[in-house]
Amino acid sequence: MKIKTVGIIGDSLEKPELNKIAEEMGRKLASAGITIITGGREGVMGAASRGASSVNKRPETARVIGILPGISKEEGNQHLDYAIPTGIGWARNQIVVLASDIVLAVGGGAGTLSEMAYAWAYNKPVVAFSNVEGWSNKLGGHKIDDKRADSIIKVNSEDEAMRVINDIFSDLHH
Amino acid sequence: MKIKTVGIIGDSLEKPELNKIAEEMGRKLASAGITIITGGREGVMGAASRGASSVNKRPETARVIGILPGISKEEGNQHLDYAIPTGIGWARNQIVVLASDIVLAVGGGAGTLSEMAYAWAYNKPVVAFSNVEGWSNKLGGHKIDDKRADSIIKVNSEDEAMRVINDIFSDLHH
């Protein structure tokens, strides 16, 4: 049985407000036995990784995977259990999305926007924090185009995000 | 001296209003001796390719290049001079942008949005039609994030688009 994964995407710059949410989501997801996937670098990626890896008695299925743009594992943040260098630059954004069962956006600029667009195009459920600045706020509650019946799900708190994620996994029959 | 290129991005579905603009831009760019780059498929990509290839006494530097998602040249529309299959799926959107000196958006859904995000992240000038529905309209005149001083340039007609494109090429000292 494949392990459940949630991709956490957002700003690579260090923004305390976003990092706080990302770290808390990392902790909550890891405590629930869910592996997190990120782009493996800093900012929201680093904070989510730190949160997940900090969980006491972390379940076996709660690992931290970083899908890196460059060719070296050293490029990854220090909290990764698995650093996966791709060597394909930001085209790796496609892989961050494809490796995730659900994509969770926390703020974000152009890189995050490309990931939300890919997630939509590849039919991945997208959950987006609307109580912060960035593309997760701008797109939360909206459709990216008319090819899907659903919308990007907007959430305003970490608890709400976990409820939504748990509901989606129930629907996916994992 | 490398030949000037403009990437034309937009809906892959056939939308007459968008196709009309794309075809006209293909004609105008080709007449000006500029090569067009597209994702090589249908809709805006096909219309732009058709327009460019239809120019009478087409200048030598006005070719039509399609950067395809799959592994076969057969996947490209019939107007391509060069079909470049990448085999990397929609990750090829990164290459459409990187191969273009300027990116021109005509409408567009999630795929186009990913290309506009990449164009922004890779510091490419982005010109967007604001008189049509889709992401070219939503993002025209706006910034995608704060990492650039400029904005996506919105235009409302083919003539205006050509003036903007010519101005940018003058600035690029081509």
Next chain:
Amino acid sequence: MKIKTVGIIGDSLEKPELNKIAEEMGRKLASAGITIITGGREGVMGAASRGASSVNKRPETARVIGILPGISKEEGNQHLDYAIPTGIGWARNQIVVLASDIVLAVGGGAGTLSEMAYAWAYNKPVVAFSNVEGWSNKLGGHKIDDKRADSIIKVNSEDEAMRVINDIFSDLHH
């Protein structure tokens, strides 16, 4: 601390002689707490995954990761803990290699050859079974080009392969 990984590459067709070695190597590596990376499909990839996942009281650090060519996790064999669809086709061979600390070849045709070439170009230690047919035999003991001082290390048994792999990890100061 990042978890140790060994990439296992070889024929995607089912060849009993190769599968037997791959499955045994999967078992031995997993028992030693090493995560295996493969292309996620069948043949040597499937057998290695089966072997690793079959280990009784498998150590926490002995997971099975498949780096898939397509866009769906369903494409992966049933023994994967983590299916990572890349959507970039056989260009994913680069990632299989980059995600691995050491690359181990068991037979193999053109796909395996591309992976051995990438592993060499990216300075990864390559261990190759010489007691079977295929590119692992042809290249074992040889250099691919003059850019490296070392050679591909040839081995003739699973026990020898484990000794070599353990020695390399000792040198890498993991």
Next chain:
Amino acid sequence: MKIKTVGIIGDSLEKPELNKIAEEMGRKLASAGITIITGGREGVMGAASRGASSVNKRPETARVIGILPGISKEEGNQHLDYAIPTGIGWARNQIVVLASDIVLAVGGGAGTLSEMAYAWAYNKPVVAFSNVEGWSNKLGGHKIDDKRADSIIKVNSEDEAMRVINDIFSDLHH
């Protein structure tokens, strides 16, 4: 009608013996109205580009395209008509092959070997110079695996290479 393309692959280091052949092949192919595709850098890639672009009264269909590993057109050699930065590193080797109707190898180390392996896997005709050192010599006349009925075609002179290439294009009904 799509323009005929031949991919020229080989050492990126400057080896006079190889460069001489590559430059001559660039000249001959361009004179015959065939576009050449390379990895866009130096060595065999640069020499082939130089040869093709040096042809007097070059036919309109004889352009020089470089498929670059990085994100900048500046990375390409000075003889390219079209520089196509991919941003996917050496994974771009897959695209060099897919964009070519026929692949022609002149010497070569690990990078060239990965391209020959991809060309074989993607069913591209491969022509290889056997009168020079490198992988074109080692694989000329051989099969890479049993999945194809044909072999890599070995040639010993530029004239022979042109005859073989013309024959293949006749068979492809271009």
